[in-house]
Amino acid sequence: MKPIRWIFVIVTFLIGIGAGLAYGWIIDPVEFFDLTPDTLRADYKSDYVLMVAEAYRLEQDPGTAARRLAVFGAQSPSAIASDALDYARTNGFSDSDILLLQELVTAMQAWSGISP
Amino acid sequence: MKRFPWSFLLALLAGLGLGLAYAWMISPLRLTDSEPSVLRVDFKDQFRSVIAASYAATGNLPRAEARLSLLGDPDPIEALNAQAQRTISSGDFEGADQLAALAADLEHGTNQPPQVFITSTFEDAKPLNVEVTVTPFPSPEGIPLQLTGMPEIFETQIVETQPVPNTPTPRPTRTPPPTQGAPFRLIAQDTVCDPNLPERLLQVIVFNSSRRQLPGIRIVITWDSGGEEFFTGLKPELGNGYADFVMFPDTSHAVQIALGSDIATDLVPPACRAPNGETYLGGYKLTFQQP
Incomplete structure (x- = not known):
């Protein structure tokens, strides 16, 4: 695999992390109950x-x-x-x-x- | 033909999974601005107790109602009654009475105005105009009620501010638990022939002197060969002061309240006739009240 291709893979990986965080923190955050x-x-x-x-x-x-x-x-x-x-x-x-x-x-x- | 970019797809999915795992499991958003409706059950109980205690002190029903609505109970009255029962079993009769009183007032309403606290002592103070405005509770968001007592404060006197003539009169709201020295009177004994009720049902309702139903009252029933005890308040849907017992057929029963009361005697399940001509055994309804 060419080095430039690795860079794109890593960027795609980081985009995935960002999308996951956005979904988990903003779009559908954990629902809380039984709080103090x-x-x-x-x-x-x-x-x-x-x-x-x-x-x-x-x-x-x-x-x-x-x-x-x-x-x-x-x-x-x-x-x-x-x-x-x-x-x-x-x-x-x-x-x-x-x-x-x-x-x-x-x-x-x-x-x-x-x-x- | 171009190859499908599997490496990119895998990288995207791996990143997405990692991001979700971090956001949902490793470091979920820390909640700091929660609402009472998401509190743990025991803390909700604590909230209800304090709401009832506050209501006992102020008599401000709209405010208590608005505060209860924050807890998100499907039926706040039932929640209060159920908690009153649990509180009785823990021995806190005063707390149970406050909860039951709030439930009763929510259910039946109260004509009594809220109690306004404006009697306070200021050093170096002298009152001028005192205005008292009672504003109904606006919304859960606006929890701080606009219950405005405004003593204007100036110099050198110890002063108790006086309510203006339209100030609601403070009222006692708490009912002390019944004591040994307050015997109950049997104020009604009715024969009940109702085919919709279980046969031989003995119903007992206990009131205090101000006609408020009393939960947690021990009732003693005896018959020729034995006896038993039962308690009011175990069926709050029928009233906090309600209790029942299925009598034995062809047996004479006697009923009294353990704290001391008149005794209802010769309670033999009466023969009743249904509309279709069939006979069945009816019951009794006994009403006790503190004088």
């Missing part, structure tokens, strides 16, 4: 934290709130609540929602200080 909450989009995460804050307002149980926030994995509950508060402030959440999140952040910071 840390993969959620930021607005869904923030809304979950807001739900925890709403429940905390009634229950006043920081341990339960921290357990609910623990679904997001490695971060501390206060960091999770702080992230949600930052998101709420920059994305037009209502004042009452921000207030609830502030209360949750304060509670989680205090709880982190006393929990073992």
Whole structure:
């Protein structure tokens, strides 16, 4: 085989790789299911934290709130609540929602200080 | 005649296969912006629990409904009821009650307005105009509800903002689980002759004092030679407070709620006549309620 022909074979091979990647990443990417909450989009995460804050307002149980926030994995509950508060402030959440999140952040910071 | 370019075809197929293997198996796209509907089942349960707890706190049904829709359950009410049953079996009666309450309110609706939290304490603050606007939940995308309590804050006072006259009144939404000290009353005992039901069927429905059906209530039935226990809530499609038992023919049964209740006695399956003249054994429907 001539060298120039080898070059065409290699180029064709690379085109095949490119087509495979495009198909596998863009046209028909792997479908995901059974995911963990840390993969959620930021607005869904923030809304979950807001739900925890709403429940905390009634229950006043920081341990339960921290357990609910623990679904997001490695971060501390206060960091999770702080992230949600930052998101709420920059994305037009209502004042009452921000207030609830502030209360949750304060509670989680205090709880982190006393929990073992 | 020109030869078919097998080498090119093989190179293309090999490259394609390699690319697909890399894209699908070795390094699939990392998903970082997923939706709640693709969460693992146990995390969906956790989501439902928190939605129910949040609803118990706020009473905001449209918001709870919109949040539940994100989970993609074919029937959110059935999913809530089923989870309530599982929660009971794990001993979390408060969580089960919250789930059952949300399911019941979704099913029957509620006239109670959402509870608005605007009672907060600010240091160095003084209120001026307070406006409360309750906007119905727009869409799952707009999850942050426009539930706007806007205390305007100025200087040097500790203040609790007051709701304007049209502020919805906060309401209790949680129902404590029944206790030993709250005996149930037998408020109805009906003979049931329905050929569409199984013969000798004893149906029991248990309500709390606010007419909400109570799941997980242990019911004791006894007869001359023995006894058995059964529980409400195992057939949520018939109601959270529903339970049934097939009685023995020609036998007198007595039924009471284990927590303490009136006793329904002399329950012998009654003889009934079908429209075609045949006779069969009917049943009873007992209704208990906390006073």
